[in-house]
């Protein structure tokens with residue numbers, strides 16, 4: 001049988017397997033995430049907006065029903081059409097590969113992506129809440145607690161840029177910024193914040209890459225819908241730039257600090273105006289498919305990525321999609337585990353920055369797994385990270 005979403009190259013991770021982290025996410029984490037979204041909607045109800053409130057209450061009821069479906073281990077049902085362009089492909093994948101499966105027997109990758117897509121369908125199918133982001137409040141709170149690091153980095157980037165102009169310590173700076181970008185992703189919004197600092201850290205890194213002259217353009221691939229709580233949407237991106245210039249938000253910052261933030265945002269906005277930063281989005285990123293299917297399912301996106309000198313994948317979900325979220329031996333070479341993305345014609349050079357938050361690691365040296373012990377929580381604790389590279393096949 002060919003490799004497909006129900007038949008990954010190695011046995012799939014499934015929530016039904018009580019030994020794996022997938023099980024914990026399906027039995028606890030998903031419900032926490034939905035409950036927080038329900039709380040956010042409840043807090044957004046406003047006494048004067050009767051129609052909107054009624055709809056909000058219906059959304060909350062549908063989300064509660066979603067929790068019940070998970071707890072009862074119901075079969076996965078088609079996603080209600082919400083008019084978004086990916087709905088047909090989603091339901092095709094469901095019917096083709098997971099028709100009689102439930103939340104626990106389907107592959108973890110499919111079931112988890114399906115959960116986030118179901119949430120968005122509930123919200124989109126309304127009049128007053130269509131563009132509501134059920135995770136925005138967590139993202140905003142996360143940003144607030146990163147306040148001092150944000151200010152610190154706006155000052156530091158200026159210094160980095162001037163030291164770069166003197167061509168000092170390039171390698172060290174690159175290494176440090178890549179690490180900030182990597183560890184900014186160490187936690188999850190269901191536990192601790194990551195959006196606030198993660199996106200900011202990634203933009204600081206992109207800024208330096210442009211300023212250093214190492215790259216002339218950066219494509220930032222964002223999500224077309226709210227996704228896995230902390231993932232960045234276009235609204236998040238705009239909000240970040242606006243908020244960095246918001247004197248009220250940063251009211252306790254000194255004048256010098258405010259000026260450094262303003263300078264930073266002005267530069268970032270000029271990158272957008274001058275097409276040095278290109279913000280782009282594709283529904284493939286919020287599809288249930290592993291990146292093994294990138295070329296087949298999103299040929300134009302794949303062709304665009306192939307033009308890049310380096311494609312950087314950030315985060316745990318991207319890693320799971322790169323390696324097909326299955327039970328590889330930890331010593332499996334990274335390039336083997338990413339399959340076609342390493343060896344298809346024109347495959348681009350690719351770098352993965354990932355802190356471990358799920359049950360899959362590849363590319364480890366012999367003996368490393370043994371050293372880390374039989375308790376497999378090291379894989380998903382967020383304590384360990386991998387930086388892995390494939391030179392592609394140009």
Ligand SMILES: O=P(O)(O)OC[C@H]1O[C@](O)(CO)[C@@H](O)[C@@H]1O
Nearest residue numbers: 185188228315316317318357358
């Ligand atoms: O934001 P990231 O790093 O992609 O993390 C998402 C990951 O977090 C988890 O939800 C587990 O905490 C995984 O299911 C998923 O792979």
